[in-house]
Amino acid sequence: MVIFGASGDLTKRKLVPALYALAAEGSVPDGFTVIGAARSPLSDEEFRADMREGVEKYGRIHLREDVWERFAAGLRYATYNMDAEDGFDHLKQALEAADRERGTAGNRLLYFSTPPNAVMPLTDRLNTAGLTTQAPGTFVRVIIEKPFGRDLATARELNTRLHTAFVEEQIYRIDHYLGKETVQNLLVFRFANGIFEPLWNRQYIDHVQITVAEEIGVEGRGSYYEEAGALRDIVQNHIMQLVAIMGMEAPSNFQAEMVRDEKVKLLRAVRPIHPDDALSHSVRGQYSAGYINGQPVPGYRDERGVAPDSLRETFVALKLDIDNWRWAGTPFYLRTGKRMPKRSTEIVIQFRRVPHSPFAGSVPLAAGAVPEDGIDPNLLILRIQPDEGISLRFGAKIPGQALRIESVNMDFMYGTAFREQSPDAYERLLLDCMLGDPTLFAREDEVEEAWRFCTAILDGWRAHPPDRTNSPNYPAGTWGPEESHAFMARDGRAWHVP
Ligand SMILES: NC(=O)c1ccc[n+]([C@@H]2O[C@H](COP(=O)([O-])OP(=O)(O)OC[C@H]3O[C@@H](n4cnc5c(N)ncnc54)[C@H](OP(=O)(O)O)[C@@H]3O)[C@@H](O)[C@H]2O)c1
Known part of the structure; x- marks a missing residue:
């Protein structure tokens, strides 16, 4: 495996600790070799020391000396120069040495862990250097990090450019959300259980809410965030993936293309929002x-790398309609924000109320409320992180002579139901890529469909910048701007509080 941009944060914090965990549990053979590649000069020894620190500090499992010794024997470093004719010679030599000394047999996994603007030049240069072609009986695969483009046009351009060097089967677009156990469990929950699927449609579901709330701010990545914003950073990739998994039809089997075909079909059914309607379908916020x-904690505009008059969104709420028989009339509400009161990713499925409540008279009602309002609707809450688990909320009789109803939860908690520790998302995804299984990676058309929806909103936002007198519009530590609550109230609904 060659990691480009190996001098960066992701390599040390996520990639190498994940690879170490795979080595520790025997998921990769002893000859497995990792070549850290970057422009900065570094010796093998310096690179190993830095990676060891990463494993000790960020690893899921404790570093064991014997495992580290074996793993570190396969850790190398190679510099490259993007501008010189022979700029990749050092890397080529390191790869040939690995084939010779460690039996890597010409199989390569290339991980682009560089900033996005380096992906196209790197692709071109590797192509020219002959490092992208698969010799017969070997594989060359490439993993591309997010963000994948900044709108539909740039995502298409990136796909086209990648295809000059790689065929689609070689390209693995990583979205680490798909490597999370809880996200994979959404598929199991839906398609391995007979009781939920009959209810999983417009007839029984009133609406779906997907929340990705972060407690953290921009964590020193202000200049990146100024370019990206919440819609590009979280909605286009992670949330749209969750929408696809929640809304898709059952694939006939779990082969990668079957699953990805169903996800794309769902994304194609997402109703396009005309840029002129972007404002009525969305809420922007800044803390x-x-x-x-x-x-x-400081406000967004006080973060390093952020313009003092920035209008960049750190919060977004959206309403999305799906035009197919399963979901027509059942909206999906999406929201994500930084500096929310707590970190929480959850999906809430709110079921329709009973058509008529025989208990209506027995429940004390607020003045003006309609009878059914006495009983809360049933909710199915799928917690992706933290407190991973699933809760079903339903009404139960409060013990006593009177007939009074209260909502109670039936809970499944990952932490108590299973002894096994969940692997980190990167462990699963790196292993899948090595095994050639792209099921949990985004295909070209999947990425473009997600961008199609998001780009129309970005276009509408550009035409109608936020009101300067109302930005920032939510204090850090709250659930976003007032407008987000009004947005739901307009449809007679409310956000679930995680
Ligand atoms: N960090 C995270 O938690 C995280 C999470 C999700 C996604 N990502 C994505 O993962 C990728 C890597 O993240 P990171 O935080 O490790 O990035 P980073 O620290 O900004 O960059 C990684 C390395 O890329 C090289 N690089 C910088 N500019 C370059 C250029 N113009 N051409 C070629 N190489 C260049 C640098 O190494 P040299 O100068 O030594 O070549 C740098 O150390 C990014 O695409 C990021 O968006 C990161």
Whole structure:
């Protein structure tokens, strides 16, 4: 495996700790070799020391000396020069040495862990250097990190450019959400259980909410965030993937193309929002200074790398309609934000109320409320992170002479139901790529369909910038701007509080 941009943060924090965990549990053979590649000069020894620190600091499992010794024997470093004719010679030599000394047999996994603007030049240069072609009986695969483009046009351009060097089967677009156990469990929950699927449609589901709330701010990545914003950073990839998994039809089997075909079909059915309608289908927000867990935190505009008059969104709420028989009339509400009161990714399925409540008279009602309002609707809450698990909320009789109803939860918690620790998302995805299984990676058309929806909103937003007098519009440590609550209230609904 060659990691390009190996001098960066992702390699040390995520990739190498994940590879170490795979080595520790015997999922990769002893000859497995990782070549860290970047422009900065570094010796093999310096690279190993840095990676060891990464495993010790960020690894899921404790570093064991004997395992580390074996793993580190396959850790190498090679510099490259993007501008010189022979700029990749050093890397080529390192790869040939690995084939010779460690039996890697010409199989290569290329991981682009560089900033996005380096992906196209790197592709071109590797192509010219002959490092992208698969000799008979060997494989060359490439993993591309997010963000994949910044709108539909740039995503298409990137796909076209990648295809000059790689065929689609070689390209693995990584979205680490898909490597999470809880996200994979959504597929199991839906398609391995007979009881939920009959209810999984417009007839029984009132609406679906998907929330990705982050407690953290921009964590020193202000300049990246100024370019990206919440829609590009979270909605286009992670949330749209969750929409696809929640909404898709059952594939006839679990082969990669079967699953991906169904996801794409769902994304194609997402109703396009005309840029002129973007404002009525979305809410943008930006945080000001506030408190998280009682500690003061700065506003977005005070973060390093952020313009003092920035209008970049750190919060977005959206309404999405799906035009097919399963979902017509059942909207999906999506929201994500930074500096929310707590970190939480969850999907809430709100079922329709009973058509008529025989208990209506027995429940004390607020003035003006309609009888059914006495009983809360049933909710199925799928918690992706943290407190991974599933809760079903339903009404139960409060013990006593009177007939009073209260909502109770039936809970499944990953942490208590299973002894096994969940592997990190990168472990699963790296292993899948080595095994040539692209099921949990986004295909070309999947990425473009997600961008199609998001780009129309971006276009509408560009035409109608946020009101300067109302930005920032939510204090850190709150669930986003007031407009987000009004957005739901307009449809007679409310956000679930995680
Ligand atoms: N960090 C995360 O948690 C995270 C999470 C999700 C996705 N990602 C994505 O993963 C990728 C890597 O993230 P990162 O945080 O490790 O990035 P990073 O630290 O900004 O960059 C990684 C390395 O890329 C090289 N690089 C920088 N500019 C380059 C250029 N113009 N051409 C070629 N190489 C260049 C640098 O190494 P040299 O100068 O030594 O070549 C740098 O150390 C990015 O695409 C990021 O968006 C990161």
